[in-house]
Each structure stands twice: as structure tokens, then as C-alpha cells.
Amino acid sequence: MENQTSERKYLAQIALILEAFGREVEVYPEDWEKRPEGAEYLYRTGVVLVRDEDVQRVVELFRGGQPAEGGIGGVTRLLLPDEVPPDAPEDPSPTQRFLQYADLRLGRGVVTPEHLFYVCPSVSPCPATEPEEVPPGIPPDPVLPTPYLSAGAADGRGVKVVVLDVGWSDAPAAYWLNGVTGDPENAFDGSGRIRPYAGHGTFIAGVLRAIARNVEIVVKSYFTTAGAMWEFDLAEALDEVLDLAPDIISLSAGTRTRFDLPALGLDVFIKTRLNRVNGLTLVAAAGNEASRDYFWPAAFPEAVGVGALADNGKDRAAFSNFGGWVDVYAPGEHLVNAFLTGDYECTEPPNTGQLRSFQGMARWSGTSFATPLVAGLIAGRMSVTGENAKQAADALLAFALTQPVPGVGPVLRATDALGSLQP
Incomplete structure (x- = not known):
């Protein structure tokens, strides 16, 4: 029964994205609905990504193609020609035919699809939950005890995420969010109900502040269509974020990729941008697919990939991705924090159509929320030690290796990780 429920939720989540993006998006494999493993990845119709130095030879191979504008130096979004070369492999999808043709002539990874990246409660065969109601007046959980948040303690002072x-979306009742800034989200639909994935950024900011009370937080609005955005646009967004001079970038989104290769647009950003900023750290969610397959960008060696612990603190959350590429696991199940005020209609089985009423707080699960907890721990350590984010992250990961959980891996729990730093 649990597997059937997960499968129905999975179908509902992909249906939400297909409705939002229309013909612009395709799913691989084409018969994903009939396969036990479901979809491998979502990608953009009629578009591929190519490193700048390969564009000319790819255009010649494809006998056409037009580079799109925008993006970042190092990677090009190539608009495919109308006609597929006649000797290309047979496939119902013209985009896949171009990709297979490039594989044969140039090798895997020279030409890649433009993957769709999505916030981590989305598109998962074993997904985390939709937001759940909590009683009025319930405090955030987890939250560091007062001694950890007092002046001079590990409160994230002087650190920007x-x-x-x-x-x-401002949550007036959540006093711990005072001073958080960001791009306002379009949180309500035409009927006045909370949209799917709305409040996700607010909840993440709440988790950060519950761990590092005085950290500076800026929430940017990029995943505005069904909680998803294209790879090329995400690379450009990350590049723009560097103008804000953050210490830490928190990203609770990602995707699997074709052949499990590193996402090209993000690979270029990390190699040519992120790695050139001293001390800057990217903390990314490992995804909610209960899979050991790589989930990008969390799987990049340069990122801190965060999986989720179950609420008993001893097991991996059933939905969390796992494997040697996941750097650390942190609490990510049944967290409570700031949310929106209003009514929300569930979109996922077995609760489809159920109406939930929220008063500024919610209970939510996902690697999405374990990620800001780890980002908050990094910020907290920085405010005590004076380390930069990379140094603080490395120290915390080294600490996590000293207390691994059998069958899970390295673990960070807030009070254990920061306890030794208290004055």
C-alpha cells in the first residue's frame, strides 16, 4: 500500500510540472509511467547545452542550430535545428535523437539535455510530505536552546546566507524571522489558496534562523513555476547571486541527469565561478527519491550534499537519497517552522483535495529542510571561530565523521555540533 501511495504521489507531482511547462518539457524515458523506476529526468524540448568551445563543431555536426542569449560564459544553450540529421538514431523525441547522434559522433557528455531542476518536495518516487497543520502557538522544532543563541554564542552573527x-513571504508571528529579506513570492492562486510549493523559502529561512538566530538571510525568487527552473537559468541565477557577496548559498533543489553525468550548466558555474570565490560554500539538498543515484548539485565534490535523518535521530529518513556522495545527514523529518497563513488544497495522494488551514506555521519533511539546518550550523560556527564558510563546513564535516550512524553515515545534530564551541 505504501508503494502504491508513493507511486500515485509521484505521478501527481510530475503531472503538476507538465501542466505548468506544457510542451516545453519532456520526460525521459518516454514510457516513464509504465516503468517501475519511473522518470529518470525532465528536460527541455528542442534545446541542448554545450560548452562554449564545442559549439562550432556541434553546429556543424547537427547541420544547424542557434545559440541562445544569456547564461554565463563557458556554457551555451543551443536551440536545435528543425531537421534531425537523417543518419541520427531512431527515437520518437527529436531532442533525444540529437543527443544520441552527438553521443555516437562526439562521445557522451559533450552535448547534454537542459535538465529541469526542482525544489526537493517535488518529482520523487518516494517523496517527502506536503506541509501539514500544527496547533496554534507551537514553537519551531528543532531550535537551539537559549545559551546557543545568546550574544557571543554560535548565532551566525556577521554571516550572510x-x-x-x-x-x-513575511510571517509576522515568527519573531525569529525579523530582518530576513528577499523577493516576494506569488504565494496564492486566483481563488486565494496557497499554491503548491509556496512557503518553501519562508520555511527554509525559518529553519536557518532557528539554528543561527542572527544570521543575515536573503531569499531569492527563482523557482517560480511549479517549484522548478531550467538548468541554464539556474546557472545564471547562481552567477547573479554572487553579486550579493554571500558566505553561504543554500539550495534545496536539484535533479538527476542523463547518464548520471554532472549537470553541465552547474559544472561550469562551480568550476569557473564558485571555486574562485575564497571561502564561499554551496550547501545543497540530496533529494527525496530514496535512491543512491547522483542528485545534482548536491553530488558535486565542491558542494555540501545534505541528506535527511528520520525524526528518531537514528535512521535515515525513508525518502532521503543516500550514498557515498552525500556528505552528511541532518534532521529533516517532521520539522516545524514558519509558513503562510491561509488555506491549502493538497495535490498528492492519498490526501488529494483535502483542505488544510494554516496560521503561519507548518510541519514539513524533506532534505529541503535538512539543508538550511546544516547551513545554519556552518553560520553558527563561523560566528564563534572566525573561520570562513569553507573552513567551517570542513570542520563540521570532520566532526560528523566522528559520530557516524551505522547504516546511515556522518550525522550532524545541532547541539552536538556546536556544543563544544560555547563560551
Whole structure:
């Protein structure tokens, strides 16, 4: 029964994205609905990504193609020609035919699809939850005890975190969010109900502040269509975020990719931008697919990939991705924090159509929320030690390796990780 429920939720989540993006998006494999493993990845119709130095030979191979404008130096979004070369492999999807043709002539990874990246409660065969109601007046959980948040303690003072997400909605009752800024999100639909994935960025900011009370947070609004955005646009957004001079970038979004290769647009950003900023750290969610397949950008060696612990603190959350590429696991199940005020209609089985009423707080699960918890721990350590974000992250990961959980891996729990730093 649980597997059937997960499958129905999975179908509902992909249906939401297909409705939002229309013919612009395709799913691989084409018969994904009939396969036990479901979809491998979502990608953009009629578009591929190519490193700048390969564009000319790819255009010649494809006998056409037009580079699109925008993006970042190092990677090009190539608009495919109308006609597929006659000797290209047979496939119902013209985009896949171009990709297979490039594989044969140039090798895998020279030409890649433009993948769709999505916030981590989305598109998962074993997804985390939709937001759940909590009683009025319930406090955030987890939250560091007062001694950790007092002046001079590990409160994130002087540290700046930029969150790339669906945007920011002020939650007046959540006093710990005072001073958080960001791009306002389009949180309500035409009927006045909370949209799917709305409040995601607000909840993440709340988790950050519950761990590092005085950290500076800016929430950016990028994942505005069904909680998703294209790879090329995400690379450009990350590049723009560097103008804000963050210490930490928190990204609770990602995707699997074709052949499990590193996402090309993000690979170029990390190699040519992120790695050239001293001390800057990207903390990314490992995804909610209960899979060991690579989930990007969390799987990049340069990122801190965060999986989720179950609420018992001893097991991996059932939905969390896992594997040697996941750097650390942190609490990510049944967290409570700031949310929107209003009514929300569930879109996922078995609760489809159920109406939930929220009063500024919610309970939510996902690697999406374990990620800002780890980002908050990094910020907290920085405010005590004077380390930069990269140094603080490395120290915390080294600490996590000293207390691994059998069958899970390295673990960070807030009070254990920061306890030794208290004055």
C-alpha cells in the first residue's frame, strides 16, 4: 500500500510540472509511467547545452542550430535545428535523437539535455510530505536552546546566507524571522489558496534562523513555476547571486541527469565561478527519491550534499537519497517552522483535495529542510571561530565523521555540533 501511495504521489507531482511547462518539457524515458523506476529526468524540448568551445563543431555536426542569449560564459544553450540529421538514431523525441547522434559522433557528455531542476518536495518516487497543520502557538522544532543563541554564542552573527528558492513571504508571528529579506513570492492562486510549493523559502529561512538566530538571510525568487527552473537559468541565477557577496548559498533543489553525468550548466558555474570565490560554500539538498543515484548539485565534490535523518535521530529518513556522495545527514523529518497563513488544497495522494488551514506555521519533511539546518550550523560556527564558510563546513564535516550512524553515515545534530564551541 505504501508503494502504491508513493507511486500515485509521484505521478501527481510530475503531472503538476507538465501542466505548468506544457510542451516545453519532456520526460525521459518516454514510457516513464509504465516503468517501475519511473522518470529518470525532465528536460527541455528542442534545446541542448554545450560548452562554449564545442559549439562550432556541434553546429556543424547537427547541420544547424542557434545559440541562445544569456547564461554565463563557458556554457551555451543551443536551440536545435528543425531537421534531425537523417543518419541520427531512431527515437520518437527529436531532442533525444540529437543527443544520441552527438553521443555516437562526439562521445557522451559533450552535448547534454537542459535538465529541469526542482525544489526537493517535488518529482520523487518516494517523496517527502506536503506541509501539514500544527496547533496554534507551537514553537519551531528543532531550535537551539537559549545559551546557543545568546550574544557571543554560535548565532551566525556577521554571516550572510542567500537562499535560492520560490521567494519570501513575511510571517509576522515568527519573531525569529525579523530582518530576513528577499523577493516576494506569488504565494496564492486566483481563488486565494496557497499554491503548491509556496512557503518553501519562508520555511527554509525559518529553519536557518532557528539554528543561527542572527544570521543575515536573503531569499531569492527563482523557482517560480511549479517549484522548478531550467538548468541554464539556474546557472545564471547562481552567477547573479554572487553579486550579493554571500558566505553561504543554500539550495534545496536539484535533479538527476542523463547518464548520471554532472549537470553541465552547474559544472561550469562551480568550476569557473564558485571555486574562485575564497571561502564561499554551496550547501545543497540530496533529494527525496530514496535512491543512491547522483542528485545534482548536491553530488558535486565542491558542494555540501545534505541528506535527511528520520525524526528518531537514528535512521535515515525513508525518502532521503543516500550514498557515498552525500556528505552528511541532518534532521529533516517532521520539522516545524514558519509558513503562510491561509488555506491549502493538497495535490498528492492519498490526501488529494483535502483542505488544510494554516496560521503561519507548518510541519514539513524533506532534505529541503535538512539543508538550511546544516547551513545554519556552518553560520553558527563561523560566528564563534572566525573561520570562513569553507573552513567551517570542513570542520563540521570532520566532526560528523566522528559520530557516524551505522547504516546511515556522518550525522550532524545541532547541539552536538556546536556544543563544544560555547563560551
